[in-house]
Amino acid sequence: MRTVLSFLATMIGLGFASLTSAAESPKPNVIFILADDLGWGDLGCYGHPNIKTPNLDKLAKEGTLFTQFYVSGSVCSPSRCAFFTGQYPARHKIHGHYAAREQNESRGMSQWLEPTVPNVPTLLKSTGYATAHIGKWHLGSNSGGPPTEKYGFDFVGTSESGGANGPANDPLFRAKSTAIFVDEAIRFVEANKAKPFYLQLWTLVPHATLNPTDEQVKPYARFRAGGPNFPHRSAAENFYASVTDLDTQVGRLMKALDDNGLANNTLILFSSDNGPEDIHISNAGHSGIGSAGPFRGRKRSLYEGGVRVPGIIRWPGHVPAGVIDDTSVVAAVDWLPTVCDLAGVSVPADHKLDGENMRSVFFGQPRARKAPLMWEWRFRIAGEPFHHSPQLAIRDGDWKLLLNPDRSRVELYDLKRDLTQLNNVAEHQPEIVARLSERVLTWQKELPTGPVDPGAGQMNYSLPGGKSRGR
Numbered sequence: 114m115r116t117v118l119s120f121l122a123t124m125i126g127l128g129f130a131s132l133t134s135a136a137e138s139p140k141p142n143v144i145f146i147l148a149d150d151l152g153w154g155d156l157g158c159y160g161h162p163n164i165k166t167p168n169l170d171k172l173a174k175e176g177t178l179f180t181q182f183y184v185s186g187s188v189c190s191p192s193r194c195a196f197f198t199g200q201y202p203a204r205h206k207i208h209g210h211y212a213a214r215e216q217n218e219s220r221g222m223s224q225w226l227e228p229t230v231p232n233v234p235t236l237l238k239s240t241g242y243a244t245a246h247i248g249k250w251h252l253g254s255n256s257g258g259p260p261t262e263k264y265g266f267d268f269v270g271t272s273e274s275g276g277a278n279g280p281a282n283d284p285l286f287r288a289k290s291t292a293i294f295v296d297e298a299i300r301f302v303e304a305n306k307a308k309p310f311y312l313q314l315w316t317l318v319p320h321a322t323l324n325p326t327d328e329q330v331k332p333y334a335r336f337r338a339g340g341p342n343f344p345h346r347s348a349a350e351n352f353y354a355s356v357t358d359l360d361t362q363v364g365r366l367m368k369a370l371d372d373n374g375l376a377n378n379t380l381i382l383f384s385s386d387n388g389p390e391d392i393h394i395s396n397a398g399h400s401g402i403g404s405a406g407p408f409r410g411r412k413r414s415l416y417e418g419g420v421r422v423p424g425i426i427r428w429p430g431h432v433p434a435g436v437i438d439d440t441s442v443v444a445a446v447d448w449l450p451t452v453c454d455l456a457g458v459s460v461p462a463d464h465k466l467d468g469e470n471m472r473s474v475f476f477g478q479p480r481a482r483k484a485p486l487m488w489e490w491r492f493r494i495a496g497e498p499f500h501h502s503p504q505l506a507i508r509d510g511d512w513k514l515l516l517n518p519d520r521s522r523v524e525l526y527d528l529k530r531d532l533t534q535l536n537n538v539a540e541h542q543p544e545i546v547a548r549l550s551e552r553v554l555t556w557q558k559e560l561p562t563g564p565v566d567p568g569a570g571q572m573n574y575s576l577p578g579g580k581s582r583g584r
Contacts, residue, residue, distance in 0.1 A: 140242070140309040140456050141428060142379040144298075144366070145233075145448070147196070147313070148359060149189065149249060149320035152389030153421050154406030155356055161404055164353045165332065168364030172383060173425045177436040177475070182424025183444040183508075184387055185467075187413050187490055189251050192386040192445060193315070197232045197252065197264075199449030199460070199468045201487065203560040205230065208491050211253055220492070221563025225253020228263040231464045233449050234311055235265030240458050243267050243305040248294045248315040270297035288325045288355070290317045291362040299369045306373050309456070314366070318359045321390060323399035325354040332357065348392075351399040380428040380455065382448070387412050388419040391496035409534045413494045415502040415515060416534055420488060426475055433477040440479040442508070444486050447471045485509035485549070487556050493568035504570040507553040514539075514549040517570040518557065523550070 153159060157166045158173040185195030190211045191202035202208070206223040217224055234244040247270035250261050261269045271293055283289075298314050334341045336349040363383070370376040389403025391411045403411075410416025424443060426432050446468030453460050454470050469483055488506040503515040503522045511529040516522060525539040525546055539546050 139378060140240070141431075142302075142310050142312075142375060143237070143242075143452055143456070144312045144314065144379060144381045145196070146363060146366075146381065146383045147193070147315040148383075148385045148423075149315070149317055150387065150390045150400055150403060150412060151319055151356065151359075151385035151423065152403040152405045152411075153408060153418065153423060154404030155319070155389065156360075156423055158425075159406060159423055163333075163336075163349075165357050166360040168360045168367060169383060169425065172363070172367065172381065172427050175429065175434050176381070176425060176427030176432050177434075177438055177477070179424040179426070179438045179441060179443050181439070181442045182384065182422055183420050183442070183486060184384070184422055185420075185445045185486070185488065187387050187415060187419040187488070189249075189386045193252055194226055195445040195467075196448045197226070198230055199446050199464070199466045200230075201446065201467045201489075201560075203489050204467075206561045206563065207252075208489070208563065211251055214257065219564070221561070223253075225258030226264075228259050228265075231449075231461050232264060233452055234313070236449075236453055236458045236460065237309075237311045237456050238265050238267070240456060241308060242456065243301075243308055243310040244312075245270065245298075245301045245310070246313045246315070247297050247301070248272060248290075248313075249317050250315070268301055270294065270301070284324060285326060287317055287323065288329060288358070291359050292365075295362040295366050298366055302366075302369060302375065303373060306375055311452075316359060319352055319355045319400050319403065321394075321400040323351045323355045325351055325358065329354040329358050348399050348402045352402050355399075377429045380432070380452075381426065383423065383425040384445075385422040388414070388422065391500070393496040407532045410500050410502060411496060413490065413492070414500045415488045415490050415504075415506040416500060417513075417528070417532070418500070419502070420506075428475075432475055436477065438474075438479060441471075441474045442482050442486070443471055443474060444468060446486075451475065481510065485552060487553050489557060489560065491563065491569055492566045493571075498572045498574050501572040502570075504565070505553050505557060507549050507556075509549060509552075512542075512545055512549065514546060514553065516550060516553070518554065520550075522570060522572070525549075 154161055156169050158170040184192040186192040186202050188210050191207045194202040194207045205226055208222055238244050244266045245268040246261055246266045250272050330350050333350045333353045336347050337343050338347045370379055388405050388411050390400045392401025405411055405418030408418035410418035450466055450468050450470045451472055454472050486508045490504055494501045503517045506515045511527055513526050513528050515524045523539045524537045525542055526534045
């Protein structure tokens with residue numbers, strides 16, 4: 114783990130004990146900001162050469178940036194379920210994104226996450242927290258499920274409505290949406306600053322279709338194909354401008370915390386629900402140029418680029434500042450047990466957690482995971498065959514195994530030496546393959562059964578003459 118001098122100064126000034134114990138402090142406020150389809154490499158602090166994200170870069174400098182932060186699903190609804198419940202989404206029959214009732218049924222999915230399942234806001238509310246959800250939901254209300262308030266929220270703000278781009282009579286809704294959400298978030302924070310609060314701020318950006326304003330696009334005019342006077346914007350202009358506006362609005366929320374004297378007792382997590390969209394998806398050209406950094410895979414894929422995402426945590430005086438944690442493997446399923454511990458809330462004994470309490474990791478003490486991480490994807494994957502992963506994946510230490518249940522594909526990668534997952538070493542490590550295969554296949558048998566797409570787990574391409582090559 115790399116550190117900077119500011120971290121050393123913090124340790125000296127505060128004493129190491131203050132970084133490792135929150136018991137002497139009031140219950141922390143908690144803000145969870147979740148972007149939509151933002152790739153691992155789409156922020157300046159994660160190495161993007163062109164996108165300006167000064168506020169999120171500052172958040173990282175004031176806290177800890179994790180390079181090995183994972184979501185537990187490669188699309189939105191499963192990923193959100195894992196953060197929300199501390200459990201793998203397939204346990205709740207959430208295998209893909211929630212859509213129309215008929216589509217959910219055809220894919221063997223539930224229609225919504227049951228509100229009776231223990232979740233972060235319900236548990237924190239039981240100990241005196243004010244709770245709010247603002248922005249995208251996508252855990253079931255689009256298929257006629259319970260209202261979002263039923264999931265433990267005192268306040269529910271503006272959410273996506275009227276189709277994929279918001280109200281039909283407002284084509285710029287998505288461009289304005291993050292500012293609208295942050296306005297509501299600031300009002301909630303100011304109204305509840307006298308007591309601990311939990312705020313979920315889940316943005317629509319940079320999910321397609323993107324339509325930033327002319328003002329938002331100005332800083333990226335040089336990326337317009339054909340020059341600045343060309344009538345059509347490039348995908349880069351639209352995507353870069355949308356991410357920068359997301360950053361701008363996050364900066365407004367951070368300023369509001371400062372202005373209200375709340376920054377020092379507020380834990381902030383910033384992340385994304387999955388890797389970047391694939392450019393081959395219809396109407397996704399604006400967001401299909403997002404960056405997965407050095408990783409193979411994009412949204413829907415179980416390769417690293419589909420499930421490894423930004424993860425930035427800040428809590429002054431508790432989370433070390435200026436740290437890039439290259440060691441710890443942290444996941445979405447860890448959010449519930451960790452936040453509940455920091456808030457002094459007990460998780461019900463009958464709620465089987467798939468995540469781990471990462472309090473010590475957040476406070477600057479890296480450790481190995483006690484159990485591996487596992488993923489399942491039952492559907493076909495769009496785009497280039499290079500990104501088409503097998504149906505199951507498991508990460509244990511530096512090893513990541515991907516395989517189909519029938520073993521038609523078995524791939525093993527040493528992520529420490531092979532970030533891009535190019536060198537399949539399965540045939541050279543039969544003992545590791547056997548151990549991890551048994552673990553992930555046993556886990557899969559515990560999950561609800563359901564249909565699997567005929568093309569799931571296949572990596573092939575139709576060649577001229579109608580022949581198909583691949584596996």
